[in-house]
Amino acid sequence: MNIDFSAEEKAFEAEVRQFLEEQLPQEISRKVLAGTPTSKDDHVRWQKILAEKGWAAVNWPVEYGGTGWTPTQKYIWANECAKAGAPDVVPFGMKMVAPVIYTYGNEEQKQRFLPDILNSNVWWCQGxxxxxxxxxxxxLKTSAVRDGDHYVINGTKTWTTLGHYADWIFCLVRTGDANTKNQEAISFVLVDMDDPGITVSPIITLDGHREVNEIHFDNVRVPVENRIGEEGKGWTYAKVLLTHERTGIARVAHSKVRLEKLKKLATEASTGMGSLAEDSRFQSKLLDAEIELQALEFTELRTLAAVSTGKAPGPESSILKIKGTEVAQAIDELYMDVAGYYSLPFVKEQFLPDFEGEHVGPDTAANSAPKYFNNRKASIYGGSNEIQKNIICKAVLGL
Ligand SMILES: Cc1cc2nc3c(=O)[nH]c(=O)nc-3n(C[C@H](O)[C@H](O)[C@H](O)COP(=O)(O)OP(=O)(O)OC[C@H]3O[C@@H](n4cnc5c(N)ncnc54)[C@H](O)[C@@H]3O)c2cc1C
Structure with a gap:
């Protein structure tokens, strides 16, 4: 595979670097690079800058506001953004529901929803x-019973990431009766979070943060026109969305930046008999992670190439999901090794945006344990890694 950039690609890379240098607000990139939490405002601000430039929707078709970039351009973009400390795109609108809307929605739905996703005016969550x-x-049991030109929705969704910030939720609901086969009883509907009958309750995770929620639907009336595509075909659309979701979870560029930073930190961490970077066991773990990451990068490039021809990413997105999360978790462990016993104290305040106190140990140690524990989720969400292995067995290997 030839991965040398052409003259045009090098020019594009320079253009991207210059844009990021001039347009990415420093106070946001500082937070991203330090691993401190970013706010909704930070994401909206950055997304609007991108939309203004026409670079917000990297993978969308051009007719809806996408960039029309080649796989190599997308690769350059992802790498430069990770290096510069640009915040990740919050995926629920841009990378999940939007592809379903522009692929299966009607014209009215496209016009109604896509511009607000592009400009980050409306935030989505996944039900x-x-x-x-x-x-x-x-x-799934959440039911949507037809009443004239409305569905009446009852049930509970859980683990809803960032649901407390969302304006809209895309939901899988059961529209068929008890005799309908599961996969033919599911429809895909868009619900306004302000609709009467919706309550959002927090799930507080081990680190004391609110990232996920339970969402309860109590006789919520949703216009039938908010259903995407045909009634009973929601399972097909849901699966397409999941391949987009899983491709995004790999976060190769982000892991590359973390690994490079880790190498430098290891030279500064002492084992008492030299630096950690000289320790053969550490070196071996580091090299394992680096080799896995490089192999993953090529797999991601192949998937990007397929997406650029207009196809949805196929079941190979499951490979990206497994390997991407495994590598990221291996890197988390290496950060814990570098921090040593400084990874143990948990000072919650130091993760607040206005924290000005002293960290226990080096600054970089503070986030190592919270990041390690938080990121255990990555092998569960988007469909657990065990389930991805089942998909690969069936859909890729034909077993
Ligand atoms: C932090 C976080 C954020 C999330 N965000 C969202 C969100 O925004 N929206 C949303 O809809 N969902 C979200 N999820 C839910 C996520 O998709 C589910 O947790 C995941 O699909 C696993 O389902 P479960 O939790 O019910 O576990 P279970 O399905 O009960 O699985 C338990 C264990 O059994 C294993 N297992 C189950 N079935 C099989 C099988 N057939 N073969 C082999 N092993 C199997 C699983 O791998 C897992 O280890 C989130 C989850 C987490 C942890």
């Missing part, structure tokens, strides 16, 4: 999982 339907998602 798939339920208390008793995660891996076995098709057994």
């Amino acid at each position: 798939y999982s339920e208390p008793n339907a995660g891996s076995d998602l098709a057994s």
